[in-house]
Amino acid sequence: MSTTNQNILSELNNIFNNVFDEGDISINPLTTAQDIDGWDSLNHIRLIVTIEKFYKIEFTSLEIGQLKNIGDMVALIVNKL
Amino acid sequence: MDLIKVGQKFYWQFIFTPDDIEVFGRMSGDRNPIHTDNKFAQCKGFDGAIIYGALYTSQVSRLIGEELPDKDYILTSVNINFQNPGYVNQVLTFNAEVIFASEATKSIEIKFYIRNSDLVICRGRCTALWKL
DSSP: OOHHHHHHHHHHHHHHHHHTTOSOOOOOTTOOGGGSTTOOHHHHHHHHHHHHHHHTOOOOHHHHHTOOSHHHHHHHHHHHO | OOOOOTTOEEEEEEOOOHHHHHHHHHHHOOOOGGGTOHHHHHHTTOSSOBOOHHHHHHHHHHIIIIISSSSOEEEEEEEEEEOSOOBTTOOEEEEEEEEEEETTTTEEEEEEEEEETTEEEEEEEEEEEEOO
16 A cells, blocks of 8 residues: 555544544454444445545545445545645 | 535524523523523623523534534534623524534534624534444
């Protein structure tokens, strides 16, 4: 994993802990919604919106719908920066 | 209908009547005399009985349910800070502006103020989801 991707993964980890109001979430490229308690549809929206604001980027609903894991999310963010 | 755009603004005036206070006290079960007894409230340093803070959020419900241009939004969060007391029969103004819109999630964020003339009674932010 490149330094950029590693940095984004670290930033996402902080975002996840803030959105899910936890302090012990540790994500990796293979993490999926099934791995995190409380990752429901509303928290998914909060997560995406928080990421859009943090990186000042915009996703499309198609892009979001195609994400399979955190690795895909990191790649999508890198592609938009 | 498209998602509401950032920068769209909303404004109206309203008052809370003694009847509103009575109904809300009955509904909520909050019968604290600070909301119903002028003398009690004055002993606490207010000009009279103060409006329930939670009653102001009713205007956020109006914003999402009635003032947005279509009926397809549901309220998903409210964060509100109370800064000054409000009193019955005051003419209050509600101002709101869309500050974020996410096409990907069909959600919006709105900041709002409730004022009595130039005095801010409360301010906050809410989010809503566009459900077609």
